[in-house]
Amino acid sequence: MNQHIDAIVALSAILFSMGVLGVLTRKNAITIFMSVELMLNSVNLALVAFSRLHNDITGQMLVIFVMAIAAAEVAVGLAIVISIFRNRQTADVTEINLLRW
Amino acid sequence: MPIDLNLLLRDTLSVAPVLIVLLSAIVLMMMSASKVQSKMLPWVAGSGYLISFLALTFVTVPSASAFSGMVNTGSFAVVGGIMILVLAFLHSMISANLLQKDGIYLGEFYALQAFAITGMLMMVSANDLIMVFIGIETMSIPFYAMAGLKRKDVRSNESAMKYFLIGAFAAGFLLYGIALIYGATGTTNLTRIADYLASQTPGAFFWVGIGLMLTGFFFKVSAVPFHFWAPDVYQGAPTVSSAFLATGGKMATFMTLALVSMKLFPVPSAKWAAVVAVVAALSMIIGNVTALAQTNVKRILGYSSVAHAGYLLLALLSQTTDGYQALAYYVFVYGITTFAAFAVVGYLEKDGNPVTLDSLKGLGFSHRTEGVILTIAVISLMGIPPMGGFVGKYLVFLNAYESGHLGLVILGVVTSMVSVGYYLRIILSLYTRPESTEVIANPAGAFALTGLILAAVIILVSGIYPPVFTGWITSLW
Numbered sequence: 058m059n060q061h062i063d064a065i066v067a068l069s070a071i072l073f074s075m076g077v078l079g080v081l082t083r084k085n086a087i088t089i090f091m092s093v094e095l096m097l098n099s100v101n102l103a104l105v106a107f108s109r110l111h112n113d114i115t116g117q118m119l120v121i122f123v124m125a126i127a128a129a130e131v132a133v134g135l136a137i138v139i140s141i142f143r144n145r146q147t148a149d150v151t152e153i154n155l156l157r158w
Numbered sequence: 159m160p161i162d163l164n165l166l167l168r169d170t171l172s173v174a175p176v177l178i179v180l181l182s183a184i185v186l187m188m189m190s191a192s193k194v195q196s197k198m199l200p201w202v203a204g205s206g207y208l209i210s211f212l213a214l215t216f217v218t219v220p221s222a223s224a225f226s227g228m229v230n231t232g233s234f235a236v237v238g239g240i241m242i243l244v245l246a247f248l249h250s251m252i253s254a255n256l257l258q259k260d261g262i263y264l265g266e267f268y269a270l271q272a273f274a275i276t277g278m279l280m281m282v283s284a285n286d287l288i289m290v291f292i293g294i295e296t297m298s299i300p301f302y303a304m305a306g307l308k309r310k311d312v313r314s315n316e317s318a319m320k321y322f323l324i325g326a327f328a329a330g331f332l333l334y335g336i337a338l339i340y341g342a343t344g345t346t347n348l349t350r351i352a353d354y355l356a357s358q359t360p361g362a363f364f365w366v367g368i369g370l371m372l373t374g375f376f377f378k379v380s381a382v383p384f385h386f387w388a389p390d391v392y393q394g395a396p397t398v399s400s401a402f403l404a405t406g407g408k409m410a411t412f413m414t415l416a417l418v419s420m421k422l423f424p425v426p427s428a429k430w431a432a433v434v435a436v437v438a439a440l441s442m443i444i445g446n447v448t449a450l451a452q453t454n455v456k457r458i459l460g461y462s463s464v465a466h467a468g469y470l471l472l473a474l475l476s477q478t479t480d481g482y483q484a485l486a487y488y489v490f491v492y493g494i495t496t497f498a499a500f501a502v503v504g505y506l507e508k509d510g511n512p513v514t515l516d517s518l519k520g521l522g523f524s525h526r527t528e529g530v531i532l533t534i535a536v537i538s539l540m541g542i543p544p545m546g547g548f549v550g551k552y553l554v555f556l557n558a559y560e561s562g563h564l565g566l567v568i569l570g571v572v573t574s575m576v577s578v579g580y581y582l583r584i585i586l587s588l589y590t591r592p593e594s595t596e597v598i599a600n601p602a603g604a605f606a607l608t609g610l611i612l613a614a615v616i617i618l619v620s621g622i623y624p625p626v627f628t629g630w631i632t633s634l635w
Contacts, residue, residue, distance in 0.1 A: 066341070073334055080327050089323055096330035100337045107341040115346055116337075119288050123333060126295045130329075133302050134322050140306060141315040150323070153316050156390040 065106040072099035086138050086148040090131075097127050169224040172231040175214040175239055176279045182206025183272030190265025197254070203268040204250035207275070211243040223285060227347055230285040234420075237634050238282030238413040241490040242406060244616075245497060246275050249402050251609030256398035256504045262307055270300040271402060278410035282417065287336045287346040287371075290414055294332065294378065297410060298325045301403055305395040311510070317394025321403075324377065324387040332374025338367030348421035355422070365429060371418075372433060378411045381467045382440040389452075389460030393512070397504035400456060404463050404500060405493040412470050412489045416482045419474055426477040434474050439566060441468030442573040449580045455503050455513045458580055459496060462539055465577060466492055469570060473554045476561030479635065484557045486631050488550035491538065491620050495547060498613040499535040501606075502528045515583055520592030527607060529588050531614045538617045540581045541574050546620030546627075553628075 072095060079092025101120045108116030142148050170177070186202055219231040229235075249271070257267060277296025284290045302325060306318025340346050342364035343354045354360070373384065380388035392400045423430060445465030452458045470492070473485035503513050505528050506521050522529030538545030551574065559567045620627050 069337075073330070076330065080323070086319060086323065090326070093323070093326040093330055096327075097333065100330070100333045103334070103337045103341065107337065107344075110341070111344040113344060115288070116340055119291075119336070119340075119346065122288060122292055126292065126299075126329075129295070129299050130322075130326055133299050134326065137302060137306050137315070137318045137322050140309050141312075141319050144310065144312050144315055150319075153319065155313055155316055156320070156394050 059110060062106050062110045066103055069099040069103035069106070072096075072102065084149050084151050086141070086150055086153075089150065090134055090138070094127060094131075097123055168220050169229075171217075172219040172221065172224040173229055173283070174217065175210040175243075176276060176283070178210040178213060179206055179272055179279060180276045182210075183269055183276055186265070186272055187269035190269055196263070196265050199265050199268045200250050200254040203253075203272060204247055206272065207243050207247045207250060210279075211240065211247065214239045214243065227349065228286045228289055229283050231283060233635055234413075234417060235279075235283035237486055237631055238410070238417075239279050240634075241409055241413075241486070241493065242275060242278045242282070245402075245406055245409065245493050246271070248494070248497060248609050248613055249406075251612075252401075252501050252504075252606040253398055255603045255606035256401075256501065257396075259504070259507075260308070260396050260398060260510070262396060262398070264307060267304065267307060267398075270304050274300040274304070274402075274406065278406060281410050281414040284414065284417065285348050285421070287339065287348065287351075287418075290418065291329075291333060291336060293414070294411070295329060297407065298329070298378075301325070301407060304399040305391055305403060307396050307399055311396075313394040314396060317391045320387050321391045321395075328374045328377030328384070330374075331370050331377065335367045335369070335371025335374060338363055338370065340367075342367060348418065352422055352424060356425075368422075368430070369433070372430075375411065375415050375418075376437055379408060379415065379467045379470075380464050381437045381471060382444045382464060383437075385441065385445065385464040385467070388464055389457045392460035392463070392500075393454055393456045397456065397500055397507060400459075401497050401500035401504065404459065405497045408463065408467070408470075408496075409489050409493040412467075412485060416474060416485050419477060420482055423477055431475050431477065434471050435563065435566060438468045438471035438475070439569055441465060441471065442570055443468075446573045446576045446580075449577070452580065453514045453516070455515065455518065455584060456500070458584065459499055459503070462577070462581075463496065465573065466496075466539075468573075469551060469554055472558045472563070472566060472570060475563050475566070476557050478557070478561070481557045481561070483628070483631050483635060484550075484553035487620075487624075487628060488554050490627065491546035491550045491617065494613050494616050495535045495538045495545075498531055498610060498617065499539070501610055501613075502532040502535070505606075506532075515587045518584065518587040519590045520588075522588035523591075528610070531610050532588060533585050534614050534617055536581045536584050538621065540578050542578075544618065544621045546617045546624075549621055549624040 076092045076096030080089050083089050104116040104120050274297045277293050281293030302322040305321045308314035343351050377384040392404050445461050449458050449461035473481050506513050538547035541547045541551040555567045
């Protein structure tokens with residue numbers, strides 16, 4: 058297992074980069090939000106791998122907290138997207154641009 | 159392993175101030191759900207903060223750390239906690255009045271605020287990166303909801319969505335940084351990471367982790383180049399929320415950044431200072447220059463918060479106790495000042511129309527007390543004596559100069575002069591005779607006015623006789 062740590066961390070770095078790219082290039086608020094979730098889950102992967110590497114439970118403990126916090130974020134985030142959709146009939150972030158300069 | 163009840167009790171007692179606020183948050187949530195007299199909500203919130211403040215001030219904690227080294231109690235946690243609770247108490251004095259004026263009849267506001275304060279108190283008492291992360295998220299998630307409190311208002315919606323997407327994005331960076339630091343050192347405990355650094359030279363992994371974590375923090379404190387959300391959010395959110403997002407969030411996040419820097423680098427790290435120096439310089443320049451072009455007062459305050467993030471970062475350069483104390487002083491005065499400014503802007507708003515430099519005209523005559531308080535706050539933000547902002551800037555610049563960052567100090571002084579340009583326009587507008595003499599209905603209520611005057615007194619006292627506050631910070635440190 059331990060000899061694969063490098064590969065797992067590399068995978069998590071790739072997933073994290075995909076998430077960042079998604080946030081920066083996508084236009085739909087929900088898709089951006091899914092990309093953020095991808096970032097958080099890539100962190101979970103890295104944490105579990107490091108936890109195994111160091112033979113230490115802290116990393117796995119943090120994973121549980123990250124999941125709980127991600128769930129709380131989903132609840133608030135989707136509520137915000139719904140309220141904006143009700144008023145504007147769109148979730149496209151490029152069209153939601155009243156506040157500029 | 160059997161649970162040691164005495165230890166559990168001791169640990170619980172040492173975080174009592176946090177638990178009191180958490181309890182009041184839960185009570186507030188229940189009360190707002192059960193439609194009991196909503197007039198009672200601010201009283202419950204305020205007394206919760208007051209009791210927590212008293213517990214923090216007068217109860218001596220049995221040990222310096224609790225929960226197997228996850229939490230630090232005493233000293234730093236007390237300084238950070240007291241400044242957050244003072245702000246929260248002042249905010250609970252004005253919030254009922256402002257919410258009513260904005261037409262927001264949602265008791266949830268108080269519960270959200272109390273949950274956010276729980277997170278802030280956790281952040282400043284953290285001794286572990288896990289605590290830092292959970293604290294920041296416990297603070298941020300209620301903040302997103304507070305920004306979107308006006309559900310029918312598209313600007314409030316937009317502000318909430320921008321805040322939420324950027325905040326979650328920043329949390330991703332912060333967390334990946336924490337994961338890499340954990341991977342490099344094998345621990346998330348700040349003290350143990352410092353021990354690791356003292357015994358071995360960290361590799362690239364560790365520094366990438368620190369870089370990503372700092373990126374997350376820079377997002378949260380709205381430092382350039384991660385600042386673009388701040389003016390939008392502070393402008394779009396209901397003013398009663400902005401008055402707390404822009405101040406409490408900044409206080410807690412900067413104190414946590416100082417805490418992380420203090421714990422991780424007892425020996426100053428040149429790499430850390432180099433990154434902070436670049437971001438500080440950019441924030442001071444871009445924040446102040448962009449603010450010059452603004453006409454919306456809340457937006458000006460948003461860019462001013464970007465600029466002040468730059469000044470505050472200067473205090474992190476030396477990585478000495480003096481530097482951290484200067485930062486604590488500055489961020490406390492800045493928080494109270496910006497709170498007063500936002501609150502007054504909230505009172506001067508009319509029918510939800512934004513307060514611009516034009517619409518401010520003549521309000522200094524029709525609303526004398528509010529006008530004087532806004533003037534005091536704005537002069538303090540400029541950094542002109544005898545206000546607290548001057549002493550804060552002086553302490554921060556002095557510390558940066560002593561640690562050999564003369565160039566940045568000169569940049570700081572020059573950008574402060576630039577900032578006079580836009581701050582002065584607010585005062586000039588206030589005391590210009592308007593074309594039409596319209597008097598705004600709903601001036602601040604007596605209770606809210608007391609809160610504003612208290613804030614103004616803190617600004618004046620911290621400027622005229624700074625030892626009151628510097629002595630308080632150094633004695634608790």
